[in-house]
Amino acid sequence: MRLKLSFKILLLLIGIFAVLFLSFAFVSYNSQKKNLTRAFTERATATASSLEAAIQSREEAENTQGISLNIQKSMLLDSEIESVKFYKLQGDRLVLSVSSDSAMAGQVADADNQGAFRSDTRSNSLVGFGVNEMLKVVTPVHVSGAVVGTIEVDFTLENVNAAITSSIINLLAIYLFIVALLLAVVYLVLKQIIIKPILNINRALDAVADNSFNYKLNIKSGDEFGALAGAFERMAELVRTSQESLNNRVEQQTAEIKEKADDLAKERSAILNILEDIQKKEFKAEQLAADLAKFKLAVDSVQDQVIITDPEGIVVYANAAVEKITGYSVEEAYGKKAGTLWRMPMNRQYYEHLWDVIKNQKQVFIGEIINKRKDGNLYVAQISIAPVLDKNQKLLYFVATEHDVTREKEVDKAKTEFVSLASHQLRTPLSSINWYTEMLLDGDAGPINEEQKKYLMEVSIGNRRMIDLVNALLNVSRLDLGTFMIDTAPTNIVAVTKSVVEELKPEITHKKLKVEEHYGENVPEFQADEKLLRIIIQNLLSNAVKYTNDAGSIWVDLKVVPQGGKVGSVDVVFESIALSVSDSGIGIPTEQKSKIFSKLFRADNAREAETEGTGLGLYIIKSIIDQSGGVVWFDSETGKGTTFYVTFPVSGMKKKEGTKTLDL
Amino acid sequence: MRASPKVVLVLEDEKPLLEAVRLSLTKNGFKVITARTVEEAKEQLCTTTHVDAIWLDHYLLGRENGLDFVAWCREDGNNKCKLVPIFVVSNTATPEKVASYMSLGAEKYFVKSNHKMGDIIEEIKKSIAA
Numbered sequence: 001m002r003l004k005l006s007f008k009i010l011l012l013l014i015g016i017f018a019v020l021f022l023s024f025a026f027v028s029y030n031s032q033k034k035n036l037t038r039a040f041t042e043r044a045t046a047t048a049s050s051l052e053a054a055i056q057s058r059e060e061a062e063n064t065q066g067i068s069l070n071i072q073k074s075m076l077l078d079s080e081i082e083s084v085k086f087y088k089l090q091g092d093r094l095v096l097s098v099s100s101d102s103a104m105a106g107q108v109a110d111a112d113n114q115g116a117f118r119s120d121t122r123s124n125s126l127v128g129f130g131v132n133e134m135l136k137v138v139t140p141v142h143v144s145g146a147v148v149g150t151i152e153v154d155f156t157l158e159n160v161n162a163a164i165t166s167s168i169i170n171l172l173a174i175y176l177f178i179v180a181l182l183l184a185v186v187y188l189v190l191k192q193i194i195i196k197p198i199l200n201i202n203r204a205l206d207a208v209a210d211n212s213f214n215y216k217l218n219i220k221s222g223d224e225f226g227a228l229a230g231a232f233e234r235m236a237e238l239v240r241t242s243q244e245s246l247n248n249r250v251e252q253q254t255a256e257i258k259e260k261a262d263d264l265a266k267e268r269s270a271i272l273n274i275l276e277d278i279q280k281k282e283f284k285a286e287q288l289a290a291d292l293a294k295f296k297l298a299v300d301s302v303q304d305q306v307i308i309t310d311p312e313g314i315v316v317y318a319n320a321a322v323e324k325i326t327g328y329s330v331e332e333a334y335g336k337k338a339g340t341l342w343r344m345p346m347n348r349q350y351y352e353h354l355w356d357v358i359k360n361q362k363q364v365f366i367g368e369i370i371n372k373r374k375d376g377n378l379y380v381a382q383i384s385i386a387p388v389l390d391k392n393q394k395l396l397y398f399v400a401t402e403h404d405v406t407r408e409k410e411v412d413k414a415k416t417e418f419v420s421l422a423s424h425q426l427r428t429p430l431s432s433i434n435w436y437t438e439m440l441l442d443g444d445a446g447p448i449n450e451e452q453k454k455y456l457m458e459v460s461i462g463n464r465r466m467i468d469l470v471n472a473l474l475n476v477s478r479l480d481l482g483t484f485m486i487d488t489a490p491t492n493i494v495a496v497t498k499s500v501v502e503e504l505k506p507e508i509t510h511k512k513l514k515v516e517e518h519y520g521e522n523v524p525e526f527q528a529d530e531k532l533l534r535i536i537i538q539n540l541l542s543n544a545v546k547y548t549n550d551a552g553s554i555w556v557d558l559k560v561v562p563q564g565g566k567v568g569s570v571d572v573v574f575e576s577i578a579l580s581v582s583d584s585g586i587g588i589p590t591e592q593k594s595k596i597f598s599k600l601f602r603a604d605n606a607r608e609a610e611t612e613g614t615g616l617g618l619y620i621i622k623s624i625i626d627q628s629g630g631v632v633w634f635d636s637e638t639g640k641g642t643t644f645y646v647t648f649p650v651s652g653m654k655k656k657e658g659t660k661t662l663d664l
Numbered sequence: 665m666r667a668s669p670k671v672v673l674v675l676e677d678e679k680p681l682l683e684a685v686r687l688s689l690t691k692n693g694f695k696v697i698t699a700r701t702v703e704e705a706k707e708q709l710c711t712t713t714h715v716d717a718i719w720l721d722h723y724l725l726g727r728e729n730g731l732d733f734v735a736w737c738r739e740d741g742n743n744k745c746k747l748v749p750i751f752v753v754s755n756t757a758t759p760e761k762v763a764s765y766m767s768l769g770a771e772k773y774f775v776k777s778n779h780k781m782g783d784i785i786e787e788i789k790k791s792i793a794a
Contacts, residue, residue, distance in 0.1 A: 416758065424723055427755035427777040428678055435684040438780050444691060467777045661759045 005198070009190055010183065017179045024175070025168055032164050036157075037135060040080070041124050044137035044153035047074040047084065051151050052141050064105070067098045075100055082134055082156045086141070087113050088149040097149065112138050113150045120147050126157075133157040197225040201232055208236055305381075305402035311359070311395040313337045325381075325404050327374030338400065342371040345378060354385070358398055362387045368405070368657075379406045419477055426470045433463045465612055472616035475662045476599065479623045486628050486656035491528040493577060494519050497558055500537045504545055511550045520559030526577055527652025531661060532624050539617040540581040540644050546610050547642070548585035555582040560650065568635060568645050576647040587638035596634070597622045605638065620662070621646075628653035669695045670716040670792055673745075675705050675733060676753075677725045681776075685719060688781040692789070701726035702733045709744050717788050718745065720770075722754035722761065730754070731761075734768045749791045753784060 054070045064086075071084040087109040088097035094109040094117050109117070116123045116138040124137045135155040140147045220226060299306050300320045308317040318333040328341050344351055346369065357365040369383040382403040388396045437460045439445060441453065448456065478484045501508075501515060508515055544554045557580045561567055567578045588596055592603045600615040607613070625632045625646060630653065636642035672694045676682040679700075686696045697712055699705035701724055709715070718737075722730040730752060737745040749771040754761075762773050771791055774784055 421756075424755045427775075428681065431755065431776040432678065432680045432684070434777060435681065435688070435781050438782065439684060439687060442691075442782070444687060470777070 006187060006190065006195060009194075010187060013183055013186060017183075021172070021175055021179070025172065028171065029164060029168060032167070036160050036164070037124060037126075040135050040155045040160075041122070041137050043078055043080075044124070044135075044155070045122065045139055047078065047081065047153050048137075048139035048141065048151040050074060051084075051086065052139075056143065064098045068100075071098060071100050078155075080155045080159065082154040083152075084154075085152040086149060087117070087152065089117070094149065109150065112136065113152060116140050117147060117150050127154075131158055131161075133161060193223075194225070197229070201225075201228065204232060204236065208239055304404070305400075307333070307338055307400045307402070309338050309398045309400070311397070313339070313398065316397070325373070325379070325402070326371065338398075345372050346370050358385050358387050359395070362389060362393070362395065369402070371402075379404055380409050381405055419474060423470065423474050427467070430463060430467050430470065433459070434467070437463060461612070465614075468612070469614045469616075472614040472620065475620050476616055476623075478662055479620060479627075484656075484662055486529045486532060486624075486653055487661075488527040488529055488653050488655050490525040491530045491533060492525050493528065493533060493579070494523055494558060496530060496534055497537050497556065497579070500534065500541050501556065503538070504541055507545050508554075511545065511548070511552075513545060513548055513551070514553045515556065516553070517556045518558070523558055523560055523577060524650065526648065526650055528648070529628070529653055532628065532653070535662060536621045536624060536646060537579070539621045540579075540646070543617065543644075544581050544583040544585065544642075546613065547606060548583040549609075552584040554584075555580075557582070561647070567647055568633075568643065570633070570645070572647065575650045577650060579646045580643055582641060582643040584641040587640055587642050588634070588636040589638050593634075593636065597632075624662070627656060669693055671695045671697060671712065671714060672717045672719055672788065673697045673699065673705060673708065673712075673715045674719040675699050675702070675724060675730065676719070676721040677701075677723060678721075681721075685781060688785060689719075692785050700724065702728035702736070705733060706736070712744075715745060715748050716792050718748055718750045719784075719788070720750050720752050720754075721776075722752065722756055731764055731768070734765060734770060738769055749788075751784065751788055751791075753779075 051067065051070055051074065054067065067086050071086070074084060075081045083103075084100045085096060085103065086098040087094045089095075090097075090106075094114055096103060096105050096107040096109065098105065112123055112125060117140055120140045122137065122139050124135060127134050127136050133156075135157055137153045137155070139151050139153070141149045141151055302319060303321055305322045305325055306317075306319040307315055307322060309315050315333045315336055315338050318330045320330070322333055323329050326342060333341055339351070350369075354365050354367075357363050364387070365383070365385045367383060369381050370378050371381060372378055382405045383400065384402075385398055385400040387398055390396050437456055440448065441456050441460065497519075498517070501517065541554075541556070548554060557578075559578055561572045561576050561578045563572060563575050565572045567576070568580065572578070586605050586609055588603055589605060592601075595601045596603065597618050599619045601619075602613050602615040622632055628648070630646060630648040632644065632646045634642060634644045670693075672689050674682060674685050674689070674696055676685060676698070677700050682698055682700065686698055689696045697708045697715065699708050703726055720730045720733065724730060724733075734750055737748070737750070739746070750765075750769070752765050752770050752773045753776050754773070755776045757773065757775050765773055772787060774787075
């Protein structure tokens with residue numbers, strides 16, 4: 001740096017001085033040359049004048065020899081004269097007359113001579129160069145006032161040039177010496193005034209660059225550097241303070257940024273969590289959609305009609321079975337109120353009741369309905385309409401399923417007819433046997449002896465068994481079909497029980513059985529199907545009678561048991577009517593207890609004791625009791641006796657829709 | 665002076681049963697008219713003066729059954745049997761059937777195989793006497 005600036009300035013100065021010198025040298029050279037030219041021109045003029053003087057007459061002018069001699073003389077007088085030439089007008093041309101050198105007379109004059117002749121002015125010009133440089137002076141010659149020719153005097157400038165050159169060289173030497181001195185001085189001055197302050201400032205700037213603001217500039221000069229130093233110091237201070245405030249700001253902002261970065265990081269992780277959740281939800285939604293697709297597919301392939309409606313009954317979904325069964329397409333069903341399409345052939349009250357159950361009571365409606373197909377045919381269906389509620393018990397939808405039972409009904413009807421016919425076909429021959437045996441025993445075909453009577457009795461008994469079996473089987477078939485009905489009405493169970501006991505009196509008396517009846521005080525009339533109740537009580541009591549040996553005992557107990565009370569060893573869940581029939585009979589073997597309620601089962605000891613018995617009675621009553629909401633069970637010990645218990649809630653038997661009753 | 669015997673019309677398609685019932689009723693002092701179809705029964709009614717009771721089975725030979733006979737009986741113009749007590753003695757006893765017979769004015773419904781003829785005859789006697 002130090003070198004650079006100084007160097008530049010020095011170069012500049014050198015350049016300036018060089019230029020100065022060159023121009024000075026040039027000027028000097030030119031002026032010297034001029035001077036010399038003037039001098040020579042004067043000398044030439046002198047020569048020419050002398051020549052001119054010599055040639056005063058025209059005749060003289062012709063006297064070339066004389067001129068030549070004159071020329072020679074001049075030349076001797078001036079050593080620097082290279083040549084002298086006299087041009088004379090000859091005719092209309094200016095030609096060489098006399099020359100000092102070997103130039104041929106008669107040569108035409110060159111342009112310079114011609115020009116000088118014509119213009120009657122002296123001319124001088126430099127010809128050639130370097131060592132051969134010559135000054136050519138051309139002077140017009142007058143004779144009696146008229147220009148007769150020119151005299152050309154050529155001076156060699158060899159010496160002159162050499163003189164000039166040497167003088168210039170001397171000048172240059174002196175000049176250079178002075179310049180060197182000056183430069184040295186200038187350099188030192190510069191160094192002090194400019195370089196040092198600059199370097200100082202430089203160092204200060206470096207210090208500032210190193211964040212050290214303590215470097216003090218000591219520039220007291222009043223010039224621009226001083227101002228600069230002052231400015232620098234102010235600037236340095238500014239820089240310092242701004243640096244400080246900048247640092248503070250940076251710190252602050254860094255802190256803010258860090259905080260923001262933290263927040264962003266939190267947000268980012270929150271967003272990632274949300275994305276994760278969304279992904280999970282998407283996955284779940286996909287799963288649900290797949291499940292939904294499965295369910296939709298499943299529901300569409302179901303044989304029964306499935307219809308979903310809004311709370312007003314407008315159809316929003318109908319499965320394919322709707323078309324199969326009703327003949328109306330799914331599109332026809334959409335958007336219409338359910339039922340309008342099926343032209344509701346039943347009475348108004350039915351539909352009002354239906355709506356009441358599902359809309360007002362928000363309960364499931366189950367029942368049989370008759371609808372009309374598109375082709376006008378009626379069909380019977382088992383319908384179930386379930387209201388779907390949200391968690392505030394507000395209606396969202398109705399879901400209705402309809403099971404076309406027409407075929408089932410037809411099958412049912414066919415079965416019923418079959419059972420009817422079968423019973424007729426089975427019972428007819430049995431009736432025949434029954435009645436003819438009756439007539440024989442009555443003696444209608446003649447008197448019979450004891451032995452004949454005995455045999456006939458056996459026939460009768462066997463027949464009776466068959467009849468009982470057929471009756472029981474017919475009941476079982478109705479129970480199995482599930483379409484037997486339970487039709488309840490207020491029933492006096494005490495009365496029924498008493499009448500059953502009364503019915504069995506003949507047998508009881510015959511076997512000398514002791515029967516004790518206990519009827520609770522407040523046994524109410526309760527909702528029951530009297531016929532079925534009778535079947536139950538009859539079965540239990542006839543069993544007790546059948547399977548108790550002569551002179552045994554039977555206890556009949558009928559009472560109301562409150563909630564939490566006991567029947568036998570069993571706790572009662574709700575207030576019930578409880579019937580128990582105990583006997584001191586043969587009991588039920590332990591290993592056969594589990595089969596006692598099964599179809600056609602008779603315990604070994606029962607078969608041994610009593611040939612009569614279908615093995616269906618307990619099955620039948622258990623079926624009835626189970627389907628009507630009661631409970632039946634027993635305790636028994638072989639050789640000691642048996643107790644059968646039956647309970648019904650006081651609210652009564654469960655009503656059951658059906659088409660058949662059982663036979664007694 | 666012996667009262668003229670009461671007349672019972674017995675409608676039953678099974679021959680052996682028909683015979684047994686006829687014998688029993690005769691033994692009990694009744695006059696018995698038998699028929700195996702509704703058509704036959706109608707014919708019989710034409711030739712007889714009166715009937716006091718009808719023993720009626722449900723399933724009969726021919727197209728018509730017991731129910732049809734009762735319905736015809738209870739129509740106006742059939743004064744011979746319009747007010748006569750009808751005892752249905754059948755082996756089929758679905759509630760519908762029983763209800764139908766009773767609503768048409770049958771007196772009683774017996775399941776054939778559950779009863780001795782003697783019991784049914786007693787019932788008939790009681791009913792006529794009343």
